[in-house]
Amino acid sequence: MSEPTLYELSATGRKAVSLPECDVKLATIPEHLIRADNGLPELTEQQIVRHYLRLSQRNFGVDCGFYPLGSCTMKHNPKTSEQTARLPGFAQIHPFQDEAIVQGALQLMFELQEQLKEIGGFEAVSLQPTAGAQGELTALLMIRAYHAARGEGHRNEILIPDSAHGTNPASATMAGYIAVEVPSDGRGNVDLDAVRAACSGRLAGIMLTNPNTLGLFEERVEELVGLVRESGGVVYGDGANMNALTAIARPGDLGIDLMHFNLHKTFATPHGGGGPGSGPLGASSQLAPYLPSPIVERLPEDKKGSVEYTLTCPSHSIGRMSSFHGSFGMFVRAYSYLRRLGAPGLRAAAIDAVLNSNYLRVRLRDDYPVPFDRTCMHEFVCEGQPKGSEVRAIDVSKRLMDFGFHPPTNYFPLTVREALMIEPTENECKATLDAFVEAMRAIAKEAREEPGRLREAPSATPVRRLDEVRAARELTVCEPTLRT
Numbered sequence: 257m258s259e260p261t262l263y264e265l266s267a268t269g270r271k272a273v274s275l276p277e278c279d280v281k282l283a284t285i286p287e288h289l290i291r292a293d294n295g296l297p298e299l300t301e302q303q304i305v306r307h308y309l310r311l312s313q314r315n316f317g318v319d320c321g322f323y324p325l326g327s328c329t330m331k332h333n334p335k336t337s338e339q340t341a342r343l344p345g346f347a348q349i350h351p352f353q354d355e356a357i358v359q360g361a362l363q364l365m366f367e368l369q370e371q372l373k374e375i376g377g378f379e380a381v382s383l384q385p386t387a388g389a390q391g392e393l394t395a396l397l398m399i400r401a402y403h404a405a406r407g408e409g410h411r412n413e414i415l416i417p418d419s420a421h422g423t424n425p426a427s428a429t430m431a432g433y434i435a436v437e438v439p440s441d442g443r444g445n446v447d448l449d450a451v452r453a454a455c456s457g458r459l460a461g462i463m464l465t466n467p468n469t470l471g472l473f474e475e476r477v478e479e480l481v482g483l484v485r486e487s488g489g490v491v492y493g494d495g496a497n498m499n500a501l502t503a504i505a506r507p508g509d510l511g512i513d514l515m516h517f518n519l520h521k522t523f524a525t526p527h528g529g530g531g532p533g534s535g536p537l538g539a540s541s542q543l544a545p546y547l548p549s550p551i552v553e554r555l556p557e558d559k560k561g562s563v564e565y566t567l568t569c570p571s572h573s574i575g576r577m578s579s580f581h582g583s584f585g586m587f588v589r590a591y592s593y594l595r596r597l598g599a600p601g602l603r604a605a606a607i608d609a610v611l612n613s614n615y616l617r618v619r620l621r622d623d624y625p626v627p628f629d630r631t632c633m634h635e636f637v638c639e640g641q642p643k644g645s646e647v648r649a650i651d652v653s654k655r656l657m658d659f660g661f662h663p664p665t666n667y668f669p670l671t672v673r674e675a676l677m678i679e680p681t682e683n684e685c686k687a688t689l690d691a692f693v694e695a696m697r698a699i700a701k702e703a704r705e706e707p708g709r710l711r712e713a714p715s716a717t718p719v720r721r722l723d724e725v726r727a728a729r730e731l732t733v734c735e736p737t738l739r740t
């Protein structure tokens with residue numbers, strides 16, 4: 257289906273605005289800078305508004321419908337957080353302003369650090385990293401600095417379970433480490449024997465995702481942490497799955513030394529299309545001196561009882577990871593979410609996220625086999641090939657779009673064949689979950705009876721099935737008429 261472009265809609269003489277008569281002296285513009293025809297489209301305001309609104313409606317977002325994309329936590333973006341972030345004092349602040357006149361913003365950052373410390377069980381938190389992946393890289397650079405300071409700079413191996421997110425090995429490699437894969441065992445946990453075998457004097461640390469990307473809590477996490485620590489390794493926690501644990505268990509208490517939080521997952525800030533993410537990093541007392549700067553500190557009360565906040569640099573800091581102070585707008589949104597829910601609200605959110613996910617797992621497992629079928633956390637992974645059919649997970653996902661649902665995560669983790677990773681989040685009501693189950697069951701029936709229908713899906717969307725590899729490699733973001 258092709259939409260007319262603004263150029264095709266254009267007609268000479270149409271105008272979107274009427275400017276008043278010019279009442280100042282005209283400047284003379286050099287002749288050679290003036291073009292008679294600059295080729296811009298001419299349209300009415302209403303045409304423009306309708307054009308862009310129509311285009312915007314082709315996007316699917318958390319505000320349009322159910323978005324069970326596993327490992328991404330596509331939970332709601334509260335409108336109260338948006339309102340707070342738009343307060344002029346926050347929205348129009350500038351990072352070059354003097355500390356003395358941005359005390360409120362520094363206080364917000366300080367309190368956010370404190371809240372994340374409490375949630376994670378850490379000694380200190382830096383708000384610098386602007387994504388989860390950057391939090392990983394930051395942590396690995398800190399691990400390097402930590403070992404180097406102890407005269408153990410030769411440690412060059414990082415253990416990464418086979419179910420880990422792709423960013424883990426990428427970050428380890430970027431930090432100059434050798435990524436050593438460790439397999440999962442039959443219950444979906446990290447194989448402890450394999451970890452034991454991989455522990456040596458070369459071990460720098462492990463990157464552990466708990467709950468892991470199968471949505472399963474690591475049953476022997478303390479033993480696992482113990483093995484790595486005994487070998488002199490640092491335990492890094494990938495905190496992308498904190499939606500299941502927030503206000504219930506603290507990674508720091510489990511022996512995790514470093515962990516990133518994804519404000520755009522667990523704390524309800526928008527994902528922003530790859531833009532303004534935020535991946536604050538928590539650290540234990542051993543690693544805290546290496547955190548990136550700046551960190552906000554509260555100075556002791558002065559004689560008049562007033563409090564001041566200031567930016568500081570940890571004693572062995574690895575330096576900056578981003579310009580200025582991080583994604584400040586995201587701090588405001590996450591802070592306002594945290595303050596609104598409080599500890600009881602956060603705990604309820606985690607419990608509901610786990611409940612919703614288990615509800616879907618049990619209601620779907622007769623049609624979609626669940627290979628590690630035990631109580632899951634906030635997400636679970638099933639096989640996307642319905643029982644008794646030949647279709648693939650991608651076909652099921654594409655057909656789901658015809659039913660108005662965003663597909664789950666496809667083909668990840670790699671440890672499950674035809675994987676569909678489903679994360680409903682705490683926000684969805686039972687009616688939505690039931691509608692999703694009905695759609696998934698209807699699709700399973702179609703898969704057995706008329707599989708061709710799935711292979712041709714989607715049929716109700718503005719564009720049909722795309723060649724995703726080609727679309728990613730040959731990115732064309734211009735309007736067709738602008739291409740030369």
Ligand SMILES: *Cc1c(COP(=O)(O)O)cnc(C)c1O
Nearest residue numbers: 327328387388389421423494496
């Ligand atoms: C999302 C995610 C990451 C990366 O976080 P980004 O903010 O997308 O960079 C890392 N690990 C896991 C398990 C994730 O789900």
